Amino acid sequence: MVDNPKIQIRDVSYRYGQIEALSRISLDVPEHAVTVFFGPAGGGKTTLLRLINRLNDRVGNTTMSGQILIDDENIYAPGVDVPALRRRVGMVFALPLPLPGTVRENVLYGPSLAGVRSRSRLDEMLQTSLEQAALWDEVKDRLDQPASSFSGGQQQRLCIARSLSLEPEILLLDEPTSGLDPISTAKVEHSLLELKKQYTIILVPHSVQQGARVADYAAFFLMGELIESGPGADLFTQAKDKRTEDYITGRFG
Amino acid sequence: MSQQLAQKLGFVLLGLLSLVVIVPILLVIGAIIYSGLPAVSWEFLSAMPRDGMRAGGIYPAIVGTILLTLGTGLVAIPVGVGAAVYLSEYAQDNVFTRAIRLAIVNLASIPSVVYGLFGLGLFVLLLQFGTSILAGSLTLAIMTLPVIISTSEEALRAVPMEYRTVSESLGGTHWQGIRRIVLPQALPGIITGVILGLLRAAGETAPILFTVAAFFLPRLPQSPFDQTMALPYHLYVISTQVPAMPLQIQHGTALVLLAFVLSMNLVATLIRSYFRRRREW
Numbered sequence: 001m002v003d004n005p006k007i008q009i010r011d012v013s014y015r016y017g018q019i020e021a022l023s024r025i026s027l028d029v030p031e032h033a034v035t036v037f038f039g040p041a042g043g044g045k046t047t048l049l050r051l052i053n054r055l056n057d058r059v060g061n062t063t064m065s066g067q068i069l070i071d072d073e074n075i076y077a078p079g080v081d082v083p084a085l086r087r088r089v090g091m092v093f094a095l096p097l098p099l100p101g102t103v104r105e106n107v108l109y110g111p112s113l114a115g116v117r118s119r120s121r122l123d124e125m126l127q128t129s130l131e132q133a134a135l136w137d138e139v140k141d142r143l144d145q146p147a148s149s150f151s152g153g154q155q156q157r158l159c160i161a162r163s164l165s166l167e168p169e170i171l172l173l174d175e176p177t178s179g180l181d182p183i184s185t186a187k188v189e190h191s192l193l194e195l196k197k198q199y200t201i202i203l204v205p206h207s208v209q210q211g212a213r214v215a216d217y218a219a220f221f222l223m224g225e226l227i228e229s230g231p232g233a234d235l236f237t238q239a240k241d242k243r244t245e246d247y248i249t250g251r252f253g
Numbered sequence: 254m255s256q257q258l259a260q261k262l263g264f265v266l267l268g269l270l271s272l273v274v275i276v277p278i279l280l281v282i283g284a285i286i287y288s289g290l291p292a293v294s295w296e297f298l299s300a301m302p303r304d305g306m307r308a309g310g311i312y313p314a315i316v317g318t319i320l321l322t323l324g325t326g327l328v329a330i331p332v333g334v335g336a337a338v339y340l341s342e343y344a345q346d347n348v349f350t351r352a353i354r355l356a357i358v359n360l361a362s363i364p365s366v367v368y369g370l371f372g373l374g375l376f377v378l379l380l381q382f383g384t385s386i387l388a389g390s391l392t393l394a395i396m397t398l399p400v401i402i403s404t405s406e407e408a409l410r411a412v413p414m415e416y417r418t419v420s421e422s423l424g425g426t427h428w429q430g431i432r433r434i435v436l437p438q439a440l441p442g443i444i445t446g447v448i449l450g451l452l453r454a455a456g457e458t459a460p461i462l463f464t465v466a467a468f469f470l471p472r473l474p475q476s477p478f479d480q481t482m483a484l485p486y487h488l489y490v491i492s493t494q495v496p497a498m499p500l501q502i503q504h505g506t507a508l509v510l511l512a513f514v515l516s517m518n519l520v521a522t523l524i525r526s527y528f529r530r531r532r533e534w
Contacts, residue, residue, distance in 0.1 A: 055422055060345065087424035097415045099434060110423035113433070166424060 006031035006200040007052060012066035014047055021047045023224045033216035034192060034201045038208060043221035045204045049172045053089035054082050087114060090163030094175040096155035098147035103139050106147045106158055110166040125165045133161035134191040153184025170200045178206040189214055208248055212236040220244045285508050292505025301471040306491055307498060311506055316473055317481035318455055324390025325397055325454045330447055333401030341409035342431050361399035366459035368396040373463035387477040389465025393454040400450035408442025409435060441525040448521035452514050458485040484510040
């Protein structure tokens, strides 16, 4: 389907107890591009994102079948180093969730857990990731102030920077702008377009419009099923499936 | 009656009610200070009791209470906080953990004299620690555990779940998230629980009655296997068991016990507010 798949989702089904959240999903996610997972709430987008960095591992009473491959390796194979996997696959959540502590502590939380001790290396990571998240200019003089003293939009970009500081290969964003004003949203979207040069990005947009704006590839999810997927330009203008088209044009939501 | 007037009256009434809470505390403290302070001197604090405890000081009782409180903390803090971390962060919700929780709640409601008898049976007699600081500390620790566990677990659970998820999403192990984020956030609450528990232990008479407390022992304990005097028991003794006891000494002893407990409380409050300021982000 795509030439250079970074992530290959192979026939993945997932259940919370008796409730099927994902039903036989197969999808390739291309490298260095923004792939958008969209569809109405409850479609399984968030679940699928959380499966890609194994954040659902500790959720009880669930069953999964199928495989998820990153760089052709099954991340659910026995013996996979899960913390190491999560350093390769960053995650940004719907709400800005700064950890308690300063801007610096937040951004460097991941690297310090990973055992990076060199002061100069950490300073470099701090600046680079804040720049990538388009936040450096706003916070460079306030690095040691509490993260919670910044605005919601700044906090969310801080969370992006926090994920980037680990130099991941993949960035998963779950409605990262749902709590933000239009200006902050534009800033985040803008930084995504920069980031995709280096990273493989999967975005669950908070609106169809946002999806259409940033998608290189898109996949439409409805009630746990992948209805269709393809290049964003095609999917958002001439969907093949009636349900996709109805959703995009706002006939249901 | 206008709503505003009703509201004002309501506030005044509530204010008076809370005043009612303060009054007995002030009265108790005031009365003890008034009648006990004249007895408190450097000699009272630092000398052995003399003349069948009717004169001299209460030094060994003070030392005994400090030692018992420390011993209790040494056992109860690691066990209690550890159990709380397990229950809040690791334990699944199943019959086993529910049984543990039920046991903790029930432990908290057992009268302290029953702990005393239990300590006598288990530590003093069965394990042959004898009437000793070790046996007394262990007994007090068991009594303190429920308080420490339940308040610490409460404090840990109050830390937003999202912090744990974020920590994991950044490549942290389960334990790293607990140690770096959850425990520091919960620390003020944990400290409160610990101090509350230890305060109760420091002031209790019944659990130490059969396990450690000496009626009259005008020397300091030399090892954990020694008996010791302790302030609450000493107070009980000189108030009921010794005829012709000067009232001043009784009240002086009560004042020292009260000062010990209140100053621990103060220290706890200071520590708590220090950590709270530090994490006020």
